[in-house]
Amino acid sequence: MSALTLFYVGTSYLCAAVFFGGLSYRLAGYAATPSPLRIPLTPQATTVFGVIKKNAVSMAVFRALFIGERWTWVGGYSLHVIFVFVFLRHLRLFINPVPEFLVDLQPLALLFAALLPLPVLFLISRRMYVDRYRYISSGADYFALVLLLVIGLSGLALKFVSHSDLVGVKEFLLGLVLLSPVEMPSHPAFMLHFSLVLLLGFYFPFSKLVHAGGVFLSPTTTQVEDNREQIHANPRGGN
Amino acid sequence: MAKPIFDIPNLDEALKTPAVKKGASAHLKIHPAQPPLMEKLGFPPALVEGWQKKAVEKLGELKEKYKSLKLFMEVCVKCGSCADKCHYYLGTSDPNNMPVGRQELMRKVYRKNFTVGGALFGKLANAEEMDEETLKEWSTYFYQCSQCRRCSVFCPFGIDTAEITMAAREIMDSIGAGHKYSVEIIGKVHDVGNNLGIPKPALQSTLDFLEEDVKEATGADVKFPLDQEGADVLFITPSADFFSSPHVDSLVGYAKVFHAAGIGFTFSSHASEFANFGMFVGNYDQMKKISERIVQAARDLKVKRIIVGECGHAWRVAYSFWETLNGPFDFLDVKKPMHVCEFTHDLIKKGALTFDKTANDEFTVTYHDSCNVARASRMGDAPGGQFEIPREILRAVCNKYVEMPDAVNRQKTFCCGGGGGLLTDELMELRVKGAAAKTSALKTVMQEKGVNTMAMICAICKAQFSKVLPYYEIPMETVAGIHQLVSNAIRLGEK
Known part of the structure; x- marks a missing residue:
């Protein structure tokens, strides 16, 4: 195994550990922190099932953003839908044999994936040109978007500009997943794309991107409003 | 009514998103609580020695005490959905009155002290120490929030600025910087x-x-x-x-x-x-x-x-x-x-x-x-x-x-402009400006429906x-x- 492959294999496992470990640590931290007072945003459902039902819809369609800022919703929602297709498109590289539905989905998934730069550029320009968003945007906000953009562009380059050795890539990725790493294809565009994804993995748990999990733990949206039906004692006791 | 020394918002424009005007309401200050009032509630009478460090310690304590505070400090993506949903932003145009702007005043201290990025990159990551300037901003803008929760209706993560404002005031009280109005009133209830x-x-x-x-x-x-x-x-x-x-x-x-x-x-x-x-x-x-x-x-x-x-x-x-x-x-x-x-x-x-x-x-x-x-x-x-x-x-x-128009009714109602401990004379300009949003809706139904x-x-x-x-x-x-x-x-x- 070449030194380069060795480096990438090591970095990949480290990245996986940081990503999953870091994210779990952050989310477990939220879950473990008490919420002594009941603070659901009302009106709120009065049963667990009701809250799940309500959030299933409002989270699936980004309802609050939809009623709050329509153009941001257009950019943000389409970007997240694209993420789903990008994920589905890449899944075939990590499992063998590839299930039929994933194969059937490839053209559609490619179409969506190819659109990724559009919402990202839209969201970047929004931050640059609308005075309110310019005021609140910092380096970190641009960094996340630019990182996504270059990941997307390098990925598209692999498809449309400089084809990688897809079989070699799959063997390498499968090797990583199955814990028996093989030689990495030394294809520059692939190496760039892969490196950026690793960077994203390292960055994710330390950034605002934890909203991906945090959204499910927010007390205002997930607490059941059953003050009439239940007695809520302070989990911490007296203070 | 005394003749106002500030501009009264035009009600026809009151629900429109204004252009950002930095520092537009920085001059609206609370009266600090006098030492005897503070002591009565068990707060330090005046700014304590080493308050910078103590404020950060208190923030650290509160984030472990309240899930809301910890999560709200960490998951905001700054999408801006809340930006023009606050009556005080609509009324004053001051960007620190955008809910996300107000939250950032605490988040920058939080990042510096409790996040890896903030500790490593400092100002690049929008992280800053608790200092004189920051305390000035806190004691101004956390008293320009009426804890009305309207912003949280429009937040994809339900981030509630009220929770952050409450924490900020608690931190300021704990280092000896209180607001006369609320502290005095609480003292009266006890007495x-x-x-x-x-x-x-x-x-x-x-x-x-x-x-x-x-x-x-x-x-x-x-x-x-x-x-x-x-x-x-x-x-x-x-x-x-x-x-x-x-x-x-x-x-x-x-x-x-x-x-x-x-x-x-x-x-x-x-x-x-x-x-x-x-x-x-x-x-x-x-x-x-x-x-x-x-x-x-x-x-x-x-x-x-x-x-x-x-x-x-x-x-x-x-x-x-x-x-x-x-x-x-x-x-x-x-x-x-x-x-x-x-x-x-x-x-x-x-x-x-x-x-x-x-x-x-x-x-x-x-x-x-x-x-x-x-x-x-x-x-x-x-x-x-x-x-x-x-x-x-x-x-x-x-x-x-x-009924009033749907956009300002029921869950989307606007605050009267005087809630959350701001019903005090020194903030009259803020109260008048903050009332503009709801008052414009009132004026609409007065004119159209009598x-x-x-x-x-x-x-x-x-x-x-x-x-x-x-x-x-x-x-x-x-x-x-x-x-x-x-x-x-x-x-x-x-x-």
């Missing part, structure tokens, strides 16, 4: 029993006067009992109801409803206050201590249940927090606090009250949803009862009732609107309590 500092004899003579007054006007023996042991109901209401206008007209309404229903009640001189400013200053112990008085009064007077008057934030504290703070209320027959609107509504449903709606015919009425009732509590059995029950009462007692009365169930909303509506050339008499209108229409002794 005298109510926010206004009304002693028992004054309370007694007011209630005696009201009894005579109602007798003269209606011929009925409507009682206003004080400290009557063994009454069925302990009635707790904001102390403004005893002395302020139009509040007192609703107080008369409550008493008439009890009279008509034949249910005995009593006020308490020990707990002559429903308001709980402990919430405004974000202090759990104060909130608990203040509501403890009510529990004590209920025990001493041996009542069966507690019913509460028209107050917004206090209804939140009662409905959502009382049992956690002081419960369980096992010694009562009815363990959950009841809102006077629920009480009156139940009686109406049972046909126990008779109304002459024509008594309110001179009024075309609309309803202002108060934030803490709308977004932080409930009435009745089903979610949204806090919107429907007050409206059903109004329709039962008035012939002419009109509305001349805005009913509400919050003592702060009533005081605030009575004071600021004249700045917009709307008479203060436009403001009314729901039970004021109930009082007008209710027939006594006919059932």
Whole structure:
């Protein structure tokens, strides 16, 4: 195994550990922190099932953003839908044999994936040109978007500009997943794309991107409003 | 009304998103709490030695105490959905009054001290130390938030700026930098029993006067009992109801409803206050201590249940927090606090009250949803009862009732501009500007539907609107309590 492959294999496992470990640590931290007072945003459902039902819809369609800022919703929602297709498109590289539905989905998934730069550029320009968003945007906000953009562009380059050795890539990725790493294809565009994804993995748990999990733990949206039906004692006791 | 020394917002533009004007409301400052006031509540009398470090330590303590604070500090993506949803941003154009802008004032300190990125990259990552400049911003802009929760309606993560504002005020109190208004009022509750500092004899003579007054006007023996042991109901209401206008007209309404229903009640001189400013200053112990008085009064007077008057934030504290703070209320027959609107509504449903709606015919009425009732509590059995029950009462007692536009109604209601501990004279400019959003909606229904009365169930909303509506050339008499209108229409002794 070449030194380069060795480096990438090591970095990949480290990245996986940081990503999953870091994210779990952050989310477990939220879950473990008490919420002594009941603070659901009302009106709120009065049963667990009701809250799940309500959030299933409002989270699936980004309802609050939809009623709050329509153009941001257009950019943000389409970007997240694209993420789903990008994920589905890449899944075939990590499992063998590839299930039929994933194969059937490839053209559609490619179409969506190819659109990724559009919402990202839209969201970047929004931050640059609308005075309110310019005021609140910092380096970190641009960094996340630019990182996504270059990941997307390098990925598209692999498809449309400089084809990688897809079989070699799959063997390498499968090797990583199955814990028996093989030689990495030394294809520059692939190496760039892969490196950026690793960077994203390292960055994710330390950034605002934890909203991906945090959204499910927010007390205002997930607490059941059953003050009439239940007695809520302070989990911490007296203070 | 003194001639204002600031620009009054144009109501036709009040709901439009303004261009950002940095520092536009930086000059609006609170009066600091004097040392004796601070000490009375157990806070340091003045800024403590090493306050920078102590503020950060307190922030660290609070983030482990409240899931809301920790999560809200960390998951904001700065999408900007909240940016133009705050009445103070709409009214002042100051970007630190955008909810996300306000939150960032705390987040930058949080990042510096509690995140890897902030520690490594400092200013590049928008992370800053707690210093003189930051404290100045905190003591300005965390007192330009009325904790109304409107921003959280539009946040994809439900981030509630109220939680952050409460934490910021708690931190500032803990290092010796308090706000005179709230700290002084809490001191009065502990000393005298109510926010206004009304002693028992004054309370007694007011209630005696009201009894005579109602007798003269209606011929009925409507009682206003004080400290009557063994009454069925302990009635707790904001102390403004005893002395302020139009509040007192609703107080008369409550008493008439009890009279008509034949249910005995009593006020308490020990707990002559429903308001709980402990919430405004974000202090759990104060909130608990203040509501403890009510529990004590209920025990001493041996009542069966507690019913509460028209107050917004206090209804939140009662409905959502009382049992956690002081419960369980096992010694009562009815363990959950009841809102006077629920009480009156139940009686109406049972046909126990008779109304002459024509008594309110001179009024075309609309309803202002108060934030803490709308977004932080409930009435009745089903979610949204806090919107429907007050409206059903109004329709039962008035012939002419009109809704405000949906964009500013029910869950999306705007704050009156004076909530959250900001109902103080030094912030008058902020209060006038913050009221513009809701007032513009009022003006719309005044012009289009002939509305001349805005009913509400919050003592702060009533005081605030009575004071600021004249700045917009709307008479203060436009403001009314729901039970004021109930009082007008209710027939006594006919059932």
